[in-house]
Every structure is written in C-alpha cells, then in structure tokens.
Amino acid sequence: MKKISALLLAGVMAATALAGCGGSNSTTAKGSSETENDWTYIQNKGEFVIGITYFEPMNYMDENGNLTGFETEFATKVCEKMGVTPKFQKIDWDSKEVELNAKTIDCIWNGLTITDERKENMSISTPYMENKQVMVAKADIADQLTSADALKGKTVVAEKKSAGEEVAQSDEFFTSADYVSVDSQAKALLEVKSGTADVAVIDYVMSIGTLAEGSDYADLKVVDGKAFSPEQYGIALRKNSTETLKKLDDAIQACADDGSLEQIAEKYNLQDLLLVKAK
Numbered sequence: 001m002k003k004i005s006a007l008l009l010a011g012v013m014a015a016t017a018l019a020g021c022g023g024s025n026s027t028t029a030k031g032s033s034e035t036e037n038d039w040t041y042i043q044n045k046g047e048f049v050i051g052i053t054y055f056e057p058m059n060y061m062d063e064n065g066n067l068t069g070f071e072t073e074f075a076t077k078v079c080e081k082m083g084v085t086p087k088f089q090k091i092d093w094d095s096k097e098v099e100l101n102a103k104t105i106d107c108i109w110n111g112l113t114i115t116d117e118r119k120e121n122m123s124i125s126t127p128y129m130e131n132k133q134v135m136v137a138k139a140d141i142a143d144q145l146t147s148a149d150a151l152k153g154k155t156v157v158a159e160k161k162s163a164g165e166e167v168a169q170s171d172e173f174f175t176s177a178d179y180v181s182v183d184s185q186a187k188a189l190l191e192v193k194s195g196t197a198d199v200a201v202i203d204y205v206m207s208i209g210t211l212a213e214g215s216d217y218a219d220l221k222v223v224d225g226k227a228f229s230p231e232q233y234g235i236a237l238r239k240n241s242t243e244t245l246k247k248l249d250d251a252i253q254a255c256a257d258d259g260s261l262e263q264i265a266e267k268y269n270l271q272d273l274l275l276v277k278a279k
Helices: 002-035 038-045 070-082 093-101 116-121 163-170 185-194 204-210 242-257 260-267
Strands: 047-052 085-090 107-113 122-124 129-138 155-159 178-182 199-203 220-238
Touching: 038 047, 038 242, 047 070, 047 093, 070 085, 070 107, 070 242, 070 260, 093 107, 093 220, 116 122, 122 242, 129 163, 129 185, 129 204, 155 163, 155 185, 163 178, 163 199, 163 220, 178 185, 185 199, 185 220, 199 204, 204 220, 220 242, 242 260
Parallel strands: 047 085, 047 107, 155 178, 155 199
Antiparallel strands: 107 220, 122 220, 129 199, 129 220
C-alpha cells in the first residue's frame, strides 16, 4: 500500500512539475512576442537588414566589386542617425514581403513604389523620391514607338510584380503588344539590348543611371513623351512597426536637414526627384 501511494505521489509530483515547466515556457514565449516590439528586436541585434536588388543608380556593384549607389549611401547615412549598422541583403523581388515577414530582412529599401495595397500590408516611410515608368527601346526605333498601333506585334518586358509590369498589363497603350515578365529590371534591359524584346518598361530613375553615354546600354533610349504611372518611393517595414517607422522617418528628415540627402542625390543626378526637403 505504501509502495502504491508512493508511486501515485511521485506521478502527481511529476505531472505538476511538467505542467509548471510548460506554463513557464508558454508565459515566456507569449511575453517575449508581446513585449519585444520591432524596434526592440532590431536594436537588440544592433543591425538593420536591408533587402535590395541590384540596379543603377540605386544599388549596384562598382568596378572594384563594392556595393554602392544612391540607396546604398542614403540607407547607410540613415542607419547612422538611427544608431544601427546597415546590412545589405540581395533578395528575390518577387518574395520581398515573405522575406520581410519572416525577418530575414528588416526593410525593403530599393526603389519601392508606394501603393495602397502595400500600405495595407506593410508600414511604409514618408515618400522620399518621385518616379515614373518609361519605355526603353533601341535608339534606332525609339522614335517610332509613340503610338499604341506602333506596338502591335512588339514584345514588351518588365520586372515581375513591379510598377512597370502593372503599366504594361493594364495601360491601354500596350493592348496590342505581347507582354513577357522577367525577374529584374536589369534583365528587362538585357532583353531589349539582345533583341529578344522590343521595349522594356522600367523606372525612370533606373534609366538615368543605366542609359548614359559610354554605358553598356548607350544604344538604348527612353521613348520621348511617353511616361506612365507617376509614383513615389518609400521604405517598407513590417506591419505595425510604429516605433521603427518613427525613428526611420526622423532619420530621413535629419538627413535632409543636414544636407547629406541632397548631397548624395546630386552624386547620382537624382536631386530634382527628391521629395524630402530641409525644414
């Protein structure tokens, strides 16, 4: 009888211990998720992981293999103001929101167009630059592509899930063209250069950085008088990242106030597109 009682008592004690252990873990996990907001998470890491793709003049590798560009320098300066270390991470643009929510990156900072849908799914910074979509074709035919009829039977390419794709698929001007998506704006330009596509719909900002005289794309040209979808660039954070968003916006304004934002923009010939001005 004593042996049975002892066994029962041991069982009760073991069950109590397990319950207590489980309760403690549950409380800790719950407390961690509820009390550690996004800024605390970033601050504890000490680094701000920035999701990018490569395209001039925003983020690209220079002749020495170093990452540079307007966004690269701008983000580095903003992170300095925020007191965190920037870490640039190349991403698949098509999976950008998945990577953001999975915390493999902390923001999307790469010429991101602000849309109502993105504002519903993410927290987005104050707009810092304006942009538009333009058509790029080989210089010897660009002047012939100013009407919708001229695009009949032509192949148009744009980056998948980009503002360029939205224009190419929804604007009546492109109704008679054959549309094909590619995985980057750089690939869209390569398709036109190689002759496998006739027109690329890309960011005007990108055209400034890539079609300059002496560049690899000097034989391409922006089609005059054809611009689409005026837009603004912002930096995307995880949804409801209130504190991070405020620190980010404050840092952007601080860069405008001390002149560093305009100085960086002038280096890449983007100063006329800036939306944030010194107070």
